[in-house]
Amino acid sequence: MEEMVARTQDEVCALIEDLDGGHRFREDLWSRSEGGGGRTRVLENGRRFEKAGVNVSTVSGPMPEAIARAARGRGIALPEGEHHFWATGVSLVLHPSNPLAPTVHANYRYFEMESNTGDRLAWWFGGGTDLTPNYLFAEDARHFHGVLKERCDRHDRSFYPRFKKDCDDYFRIPHRGEARGLGGIFFDNLNDRDPELLFAFSADCAAGIVPAIEPIYRARLDLPFAERHRRWQQLRRGRYVEFNLVYDRGTTFGLRTGGRTESILMSLPLTARWEYDHEPEAGSPEAELLEILRHPRDWA
Amino acid sequence: MEEMVARTQDEVCALIEDLDGGHRFREDLWSRSEGGGGRTRVLENGRRFEKAGVNVSTVSGPMPEAIARAARGRGIALPEGEHHFWATGVSLVLHPSNPLAPTVHANYRYFEMESNTGDRLAWWFGGGTDLTPNYLFAEDARHFHGVLKERCDRHDRSFYPRFKKDCDDYFRIPHRGEARGLGGIFFDNLNDRDPELLFAFSADCAAGIVPAIEPIYRARLDLPFAERHRRWQQLRRGRYVEFNLVYDRGTTFGLRTGGRTESILMSLPLTARWEYDHEPEAGSPEAELLEILRHPRDWA
Numbered sequence: 001m002e003e004m005v006a007r008t009q010d011e012v013c014a015l016i017e018d019l020d021g022g023h024r025f026r027e028d029l030w031s032r033s034e035g036g037g038g039r040t041r042v043l044e045n046g047r048r049f050e051k052a053g054v055n056v057s058t059v060s061g062p063m064p065e066a067i068a069r070a071a072r073g074r075g076i077a078l079p080e081g082e083h084h085f086w087a088t089g090v091s092l093v094l095h096p097s098n099p100l101a102p103t104v105h106a107n108y109r110y111f112e113m114e115s116n117t118g119d120r121l122a123w124w125f126g127g128g129t130d131l132t133p134n135y136l137f138a139e140d141a142r143h144f145h146g147v148l149k150e151r152c153d154r155h156d157r158s159f160y161p162r163f164k165k166d167c168d169d170y171f172r173i174p175h176r177g178e179a180r181g182l183g184g185i186f187f188d189n190l191n192d193r194d195p196e197l198l199f200a201f202s203a204d205c206a207a208g209i210v211p212a213i214e215p216i217y218r219a220r221l222d223l224p225f226a227e228r229h230r231r232w233q234q235l236r237r238g239r240y241v242e243f244n245l246v247y248d249r250g251t252t253f254g255l256r257t258g259g260r261t262e263s264i265l266m267s268l269p270l271t272a273r274w275e276y277d278h279e280p281e282a283g284s285p286e287a288e289l290l291e292i293l294r295h296p297r298d299w300a
Numbered sequence: 301m302e303e304m305v306a307r308t309q310d311e312v313c314a315l316i317e318d319l320d321g322g323h324r325f326r327e328d329l330w331s332r333s334e335g336g337g338g339r340t341r342v343l344e345n346g347r348r349f350e351k352a353g354v355n356v357s358t359v360s361g362p363m364p365e366a367i368a369r370a371a372r373g374r375g376i377a378l379p380e381g382e383h384h385f386w387a388t389g390v391s392l393v394l395h396p397s398n399p400l401a402p403t404v405h406a407n408y409r410y411f412e413m414e415s416n417t418g419d420r421l422a423w424w425f426g427g428g429t430d431l432t433p434n435y436l437f438a439e440d441a442r443h444f445h446g447v448l449k450e451r452c453d454r455h456d457r458s459f460y461p462r463f464k465k466d467c468d469d470y471f472r473i474p475h476r477g478e479a480r481g482l483g484g485i486f487f488d489n490l491n492d493r494d495p496e497l498l499f500a501f502s503a504d505c506a507a508g509i510v511p512a513i514e515p516i517y518r519a520r521l522d523l524p525f526a527e528r529h530r531r532w533q534q535l536r537r538g539r540y541v542e543f544n545l546v547y548d549r550g551t552t553f554g555l556r557t558g559g560r561t562e563s564i565l566m567s568l569p570l571t572a573r574w575e576y577d578h579e580p581e582a583g584s585p586e587a588e589l590l591e592i593l594r595h596p597r598d599w600a
Contacts, residue, residue: 026576042576042577044575044576051574051576053576174555174556175555175556175561175564176561234571238568241545242565245541245542245546246545246555255475255546256474256475261475261476262576262577265574266576268538268574269574270573270575271534271571271572271573271574272541272573272574273570273571273572274351274565274569274570274571274572275344275570276326276344276351276562277342277562
């Protein structure tokens, strides 16, 4: 899993540097006093990417009580007492400069917990890949979901419909009555079969990030755009910030339990905008996107 | 209280329109199906104010269980059962365009709750006024806190030190190890004496908003500034967004319980910025502000 996570980071960073055609990722190694650490890579103010962050981390140590409580709150049976955990994952958010190119997020992770006597008490896989455009290109949504579906179908035909729905449910902004984007797949607490099978599934999904996004970025990053598109992009980035800071479990939980703030908030866009009561003109491309965010569809 | 709240809205809006010297507030009246409503006023893209929102509301109806739970969680003894509540307040956030002029927030409110048989079960006052500059002008901080202290001292000499500390404690961004700004006063659940006395105190504080901010804005709104100041302002606005969306009780609670989203999020700046791991140059005015945010001081 650690190797897979590192490979995913390398593959995605290589793609983004190639697409950007100008800037390189800055790399920060960090460690955690209780055990483990990570490698954060950020490319900011690039030629074609306003901000791209690709993090990996492997952390371990005594299980923080807050994490145990949160796990129990999500229905995971954890015995009381002092335990140890081990977790590894890759997390990335790509914010291109061009308003016609989408923001992409992906995250693949594995968690396990053992007792002081070395018994494995709990383990699970989590992850997902999702697309957040500012303007709808239906062929991009179909391609993106198609790659994810094909990856899921290799393992279990029930996965894509189930994780597509979980993604729509998770990335909702209830106070806006909108989805964050056009979805993708999302899974969490996945431990209902042999871990080797779930590892293979996670690895296949992670290896699907590049084929899912590369053709979309090649088609959109250099499209001509106007000030109107830029303003709408900034407003949609405001919504991205709202979701991440108010609802995203990884973000809110990480910030409240002493995670590395700069790595967690690398997901935020470089810039964002909030206008009071903005509503796009009826029939405009902006209104078209909003309509879909309010009523998520099937794409694959 | 309702009259005081409406008067405060009028006074502050008149000041801001005068200072802006160009734009007027847009007014939206809204109502709530369960009872009551509000009057939201927003001035956006003004000559001197990027975004200024001044809301009043008076709401009532069956007590939402989420509010009762939150009140109990804050140590307020509320009996079980179905109750009614009545609440009124004014809330304002002023974001000037000039990076050398501070953001100002204030909020004054009263809440009460009665049983189905008409007994008053609980009541309290809450409020505060606080200052969030991007650059330190020590004389502004002293003036602002001085006005608040003088207003507090008219009622109880213990109020200013107590509510100044409560303000520093409340407006903290723990994941940054920073205060949101230079503080002011903050009080909540205040019901330890005759409500008429606490009303008079709240009214005096609310009437102190204009004298606390007017000389600061007159001195700062037209100062010349450079791109460097603007960038730092945008980064500080990112922190303002982080506090409001992650920690502010009114915001997070309002969003999760079906409050009017546009009125709640009117507090967010027009634009904000997040750069990975930004740290101002040692000895710079930006670093000077950060040092104070990390170690709040006394100003009055």
